[in-house]
Amino acid sequence: MQVKKLRHPVDGEDYLVVANQVVDGPSRLASSFSEAERAFVRALLEAIAADEDSALSSHAAFEVARVGAQVAEVDAAGAATGACRQVRLGAAEAERVLQRLSEDRWLTHRPGEKNYALGPRALAELRVFLGDLGGASAKTREYLRAAR
Numbered sequence: 001m002q003v004k005k006l007r008h009p010v011d012g013e014d015y016l017v018v019a020n021q022v023v024d025g026p027s028r029l030a031s032s033f034s035e036a037e038r039a040f041v042r043a044l045l046e047a048i049a050a051d052e053d054s055a056l057s058s059h060a061a062f063e064v065a066r067v068g069a070q071v072a073e074v075d076a077a078g079a080a081t082g083a084c085r086q087v088r089l090g091a092a093e094a095e096r097v098l099q100r101l102s103e104d105r106w107l108t109h110r111p112g113e114k115n116y117a118l119g120p121r122a123l124a125e126l127r128v129f130l131g132d133l134g135g136a137s138a139k140t141r142e143y144l145r146a147a148r
Contacts, residue, residue, distance in 0.1 A: 006147045008120045010055075010108050017124040036087040037097050039069035041106075048107075048118055049130050054139040055114035058098075065094035123147035 004017045033041065044064050048056050056064075068088035073081045089097065098116065102109040105119040122130070123143060130136060131144050 004124045004147075006120060006124055008108065008123070009143045009146045010110065010117045013120075015105075015120040015124075017120055033097070035071060036089055037093070039071050039087050040065050040089050040094065040097060041101065043067075043069040044101075044116075045118070045122060045126065045130065046133060046135070048116065049133050049140040050135040050137055051114070052137050052139060053114050054137055054143055055117040057114050058116070060114075061098055061116050062091060062094055065089040065091070065097075118143060120147075 002018070005014065006017065007014050044056070044061060047060065047064050048054060066088060068086045070084045071087050073083040073085060075081055098107070098109075101107040102116075102119070105121045107122065108117045108119045109115055110117065118130070118140070124147060127144055127147060130140060133140075136144075
């Protein structure tokens with residue numbers, strides 16, 4: 001765990017964030033999101049990071065849920081089998097997840113055309129993941145540098 005202070009580039013507010021820097025079994029188990037919801041969150045974060053404004057409209061966020069995301073199949077021991085399957089969320093599920101991500105500061109929800117942006121928790125805890133995305137936009141890379 002690491003405590004970080006950052007100024008959020010979207011709202012200009014200062015935040016103290018306790019960030020888990022290790023993705024391990026216990027941190028995965030701590031998530032109360034279902035497998036489909038986790039896949040949606042990952043696809044949503046990737047879409048936001050790739051956007052030139054580092055933000056998505058509500059419509060685009062719901063489209064990510066409708067299209068779905070690939071999830072790797074695992075065997076009983078938790079090892080990847082090499083097979084994948086597509087998982088999708090319905091509109092009500094997606095709305096509930098978006099609301100929770102906003103409340104927990106993984107996303108920043110703001111009025112306007114592109115109203116979902118990376119929140120302070122995403123910038124603090126997912127900096128490496130977001131930075132490693134090959135398609136991260138210049139704006140996302142700028143936000144990640146500012147959040148160090």
